[in-house]
Amino acid sequence: MSCSEWDRRIRRASELKSLYPYASEILTFYGHIAPIQREIYRTLEAECFSQTVSFGPAEWSKQLTAFLSLPQWGPFLDAIEVHAPAPLSACARQLRGEDEAAWRQRIADFSSLDPDGFKAPQGLILWMFLQPFAEYLADHAEALPYETPSVCPRCRSKxxxxxxxxxxxxxxxxxxxxxxxxxxxxxxxxxxxxxxxxxxxxxxxxxxxxxxxxxxxxxxxxxxxxxxxxxxxxxxxxxxxxxxxxxxxxxxxxxxxxxxxxxxxxx
Ligand SMILES: [Zn+2]
Ligand SMILES: [Zn+2]
Known part of the structure; x- marks a missing residue:
């Protein structure tokens, strides 16, 4: 069901390119990356559980790490290298050369990145890669309790x-x-x-x-x-x-x- 949400985002990014020319470069980049994120999401839909799962925010990071699909990482980095602005592209090339253990460590560290870490090319690339997995988990999680926390009630991100x-x-x-x-x-x-x-x-x-x-x-x-x-x-x-x-x-x-x-x- 949420694949249509990716479609909506892709369509909107395309619409806004002409409305806001100053955002054209980033929206064009988004237009290349979002379909790859959508494909990851689709693969999860086809291969993974479809029933609702139950786990609390404290277990989120562990669930996400266990849920990731390593084979998707390489092709994702290839796409970033081809389509991203220069700093992200160079970072993707560098990450491509790392081994699986290093990559797993980066994922494990993601949730504790500080604001500067999220701004850095590595943080942005990891974030983009993790989004479809996190969204899939969220779409299959139990309903939210009624509360108004200042961070996500599911995964505790800002x-x-x-x-x-x-x-x-x-x-x-x-x-x-x-x-x-x-x-x-x-x-x-x-x-x-x-x-x-x-x-x-x-x-x-x-x-x-x-x-x-x-x-x-x-x-x-x-x-x-x-x-x-x-x-x-x-x-x-x-x-x-x-x-x-x-x-x-x-x-x-x-x-x-x-x-x-x-x-x-x-x-
Ligand atoms: Zn304030
Ligand atoms: Zn969240």
């Missing part, structure tokens, strides 16, 4: 993007996990990074040309997250629109805000 979905006369907010794409409800007036709840310390910035995406920043911890408002553009696909709306990231950086979990651009 959120990549916020979402506003129309509800009644207003909109409700949720966050999307950077690794397994789980979406969970989150209060609107609450910083996901430090827990600030004071309305006056939580600022929102939006640009007229990109009305459906906004920066939600916190004056207390100086962190921000971008949020995609589906009531303003129902065709938006949050992780793609987050990636494409680069001027908002630049605005946030210029104003001294930092983003705890970067996107594929390292922004």
């Amino acid at each position: 959120p990549l993007v916020g979402v506003l979905r129309p509800e009644g006369a207003g909109a409700k907010r949720s966050l999307v996990c950077s690794l397994c794409a789980t979406e969970w409800n989150y209060r609107r007036i609450l910083c996901p990074h430090c827990g600030e709840e004071d309305f006056h310390k939580l600022v929102i910035y939006s640009a007229r040309a990109i009305a459906h995406v906004r920066v939600e920043a916190c004056e207390t911890c100086r962190a921000y997250i971008k949020t995609v408002d589906l009531s303003k553009d129902g065709r938006a696909v949050p992780i793609i629109d987050e990636l494409a709306t680069i001027p908002l990231n630049l605005w946030a950086a210029e104003h001294g805000y930092r983003k705890p979990r970067v996107n594929l651009l390292g922004l």
